[in-house]
Amino acid sequence: MNDYTEEINRRRTFAIISHPDAGKTTLTEKFLLYGGAINLAGSVKGKATARHAVSDWMEIEKERGISVTSSVLQFEYGGYCINILDTPGHQDFSEDTYRTLMAADSAVMVIDASKGVEAQTRKLFKVCVMRKIPIFTFINKLDRDANDTFDLLDDIEKELGIATCPVNWPIGSGKEFKGVYDREKRCVISYADTEKGTKEGTATEIPVAEEDRLRAQIGDPAVDKLLEEIDLLDGAGAEFDLEAVRAGNLTPVCFGSALTNFGVEIFLKHFLQMTTTPLARKADIGLIEPVTNDFSAFVFKIQANMNKAHRDRIAFMRICSGRFDAQMEVRHVQGGKVMRLSQPQQIMADDRKILTEAYAGDIIGVFDPGIFSIGDTLCSPKEKFQYEGIPTFAPEHFARVRQIDTMKRKQFVKGVEQIAQEGAIQIFQEFNTGLEEIIVGVVGVLQFDVLKYRLENEYNVEIRLEPLPYEHIRWIENKEEVDIEKLTGTSDMKKVKDMKGNPLLLFVNAWSVGMTLDRNKGLVLAEFSRN
Numbered sequence: 001m002n003d004y005t006e007e008i009n010r011r012r013t014f015a016i017i018s019h020p021d022a023g024k025t026t027l028t029e030k031f032l033l034y035g036g037a038i039n040l041a042g043s044v045k046g047k048a049t050a051r052h053a054v055s056d057w058m059e060i061e062k063e064r065g066i067s068v069t070s071s072v073l074q075f076e077y078g079g080y081c082i083n084i085l086d087t088p089g090h091q092d093f094s095e096d097t098y099r100t101l102m103a104a105d106s107a108v109m110v111i112d113a114s115k116g117v118e119a120q121t122r123k124l125f126k127v128c129v130m131r132k133i134p135i136f137t138f139i140n141k142l143d144r145d146a147n148d149t150f151d152l153l154d155d156i157e158k159e160l161g162i163a164t165c166p167v168n169w170p171i172g173s174g175k176e177f178k179g180v181y182d183r184e185k186r187c188v189i190s191y192a193d194t195e196k197g198t199k200e201g202t203a204t205e206i207p208v209a210e211e212d213r214l215r216a217q218i219g220d221p222a223v224d225k226l227l228e229e230i231d232l233l234d235g236a237g238a239e240f241d242l243e244a245v246r247a248g249n250l251t252p253v254c255f256g257s258a259l260t261n262f263g264v265e266i267f268l269k270h271f272l273q274m275t276t277t278p279l280a281r282k283a284d285i286g287l288i289e290p291v292t293n294d295f296s297a298f299v300f301k302i303q304a305n306m307n308k309a310h311r312d313r314i315a316f317m318r319i320c321s322g323r324f325d326a327q328m329e330v331r332h333v334q335g336g337k338v339m340r341l342s343q344p345q346q347i348m349a350d351d352r353k354i355l356t357e358a359y360a361g362d363i364i365g366v367f368d369p370g371i372f373s374i375g376d377t378l379c380s381p382k383e384k385f386q387y388e389g390i391p392t393f394a395p396e397h398f399a400r401v402r403q404i405d406t407m408k409r410k411q412f413v414k415g416v417e418q419i420a421q422e423g424a425i426q427i428f429q430e431f432n433t434g435l436e437e438i439i440v441g442v443v444g445v446l447q448f449d450v451l452k453y454r455l456e457n458e459y460n461v462e463i464r465l466e467p468l469p470y471e472h473i474r475w476i477e478n479k480e481e482v483d484i485e486k487l488t489g490t491s492d493m494k495k496v497k498d499m500k501g502n503p504l505l506l507f508v509n510a511w512s513v514g515m516t517l518d519r520n521k522g523l524v525l526a527e528f529s530r531n
């Protein structure tokens with residue numbers, strides 16, 4: 001046992017995923033409120049304050065009042081040290097949103113009770129499934145009229161293919177919202193509409209066994225319905241099984257209202273008990289254990305020009321094992337160098353703090369003089385191993401890029417390549433030609449604006465983007481076995497290659513993907529690339 005074992009074991013690092021407007025920001029604020037990290041909810045980065053957040057590193061963000069970047073929030077609660085990986089809450093999210101999930105040990109999924117599973121949740125959920133991390137569900141906005149509870153759970157099971165296990169059960173919704181029933185304690189916690197932004201009021205707990213008291217508190221119809229639902233639930237619902245939760249096969253579900261602050265602390269407590277300490281990670285020499293191994297980390301995000309005056313680049317890394325000390329030397333495996341990390345810092349929503357130490361589970365940002373790439377490994381100089389790469393996620397929007405002044409070819413290529421290296425965009429070429437035709441793929445359309453803006457401002461190159469109709473991209477998994485030239489797809493299919501020369505196919509719709517698979521027996525296509 002190391003003298004910092006306890007520090008690592010009390011860390012919980014998770015991401016919050018949701019569709020925009022489900023209440024991610026509000027829930028995060030309430031978490032911070034319990035942790036005492038902020039005094040008044042509403043001060044984190046609500047839409048109104050987004051313009052002033054530190055992450056407004058680009059004019060685009062300011063102009064649109066949205067946050068393109070993500071940050072990390074660290075706070076203490078009940079003896080735990082919690083790292084929340086915040087992902088941009090806007091529809092126009094980017095590949096970074098996905099990558100952030102690679103740095104988390106679990107995910108909290110926020111669902112709007114009147115909407116059920118929505119598009120963006122579905123996309124982010126896929127990444128969680130790929131990583132097999134535990135997922136905890138908070139069904140929010142019960143203070144508004146909600147869908148039927150059984151239907152909501154059904155929706156999650158059908159849409160996302162994960163079993164659900166309600167930790168508590170809502171009693172009514174909207175004006176009739178009375179509170180939640182805690183299944184383990186077999187009692188009802190009645191709803192108090194606390195003042196927005198304050199800590200949870202003193203909730204009244206009444207055991208269901210004390211039926212008369214309960215009837216007096218929440219009324220006959222609510223009690224009758226609840227007793228019926230408890231019967232159904234106990235008979236039919238999935239058994240709680242921590243192993244299945246940890247394996248990402250079962251999601252515990254809590255209900256509440258982030259805005260009126262009901263059910264948030266109950267959820268946080270359950271969540272912290274059930275979620276994991278920092279997880280071991282796969283490297284080329286085997287699993288690296290957080291506590292027993294020396295310092296190691298991997299880069300999951302690179303952000304350029306956070307401070308325009310300094311033209312700086314920050315590499316965000318997730319510490320996977322051991323203790324980090326700002327004075328220590330580390331090996332940058334891919335760069336083949338032993339070095340000290342420059343200006344290690346913790347990047348919070350609205351400030352940066354220089355760090356002297358950090359532990360497995362923590363996220364640090366370091367100044368990057370242009371040497372780091374996404375997926376790079378850092379470890380103790382005594383060792384030399386590499387963590388599994390971060391997959392390339394499928395872009396969903398494509399455009400052909402043309403430079404307006406063809407004399408600036410060199411800057412153009414350099415700019416596009418550097419921005420691609422940071423992982424903000426992906427670039428592709430026509431299958432049989434060189435770099436003269438560049439196709440750019442992005443996960444969120446906002447990245448097109450980011451590319452145009454950055455090329456103009458940082459590389460002095462003007463471009464024109466011509467949107468392409470493709471929406472689906474597939475890597476050819478068995479490229480050694482397939483003769484790409486001879487592939488017969490649909491008429492709309494386009495063959496391209498990525499910067500590493502991997503062949504890919506672009507399609508306008510999902511039907512074409514299926515058709516192409518049908519026409520080319522033995523062809524294996526993938527939505528992610530691990531090369």
Ligand code: G4P
Pocket residue numbers: 018019020021022023024025026027046047048089140141142143144256257258259260
């Ligand atoms: P997001 O980060 O997932 O995009 O969602 P966010 O927390 O910003 O919440 C989206 C909207 O939903 C906000 O209202 C917020 O106040 C509201 N909301 C969040 N949780 C609850 C809840 O439990 N009950 C109810 N009734 N509303 C909730 P807005 O009007 O868009 O913004 P604002 O003016 O309140 O900031």
